[in-house]
Amino acid sequence: MRIQFNKIMAGLLFCLAFNLSQAQQKNDSQKCRYTKTPQGYLMVLREGDNVLEQIEKLAKEQNIPSANFSGIGFAQDATFGFYDFSQKKFHPKTFNKVEMGSITGSIAWSGEKPSIHMHGVATDDKFDAYGGHILGLKVGTGSMEIYITVNPEKLERKVEQPLNANVLQLPCLQ
16 A cells, blocks of 8 residues: 555656646747837847847837847857859858857848848857858847847848848938
């Protein structure tokens, strides 16, 4: 009888521990990624988050007309692109396990889709710095903080020739 009671208690404790661990994992995946501020939003992204996708998602969800942003944090990988004007394309280079000492950019629209333009500077464990146009950015161990300042007017980007560059369009002042 005592052995059966111990087995039942052990089974109940196992089930309780399993359910608590599942609830914790679910809670971690549902953590808020942004909050409203007087000027716009503050994003806190965590390991594995795709930064460009998360900013684009925020722009869609909150219908942000246009914005500028800045940020800092750890990156699992940061892919920079140097634009070759003669070939009209970016030449990418990826750096792993770097710290983003500075991220800056803007949010505009291209038709119905948010258009994110981001630049940054990354440093490695030797304190060597790399920077330029960011083509891809994934959060590494720790977090990344991004402060987004919303502008009231909707801005568009359009590809302009002859360079095939995606340029922010400004309304003319009256």
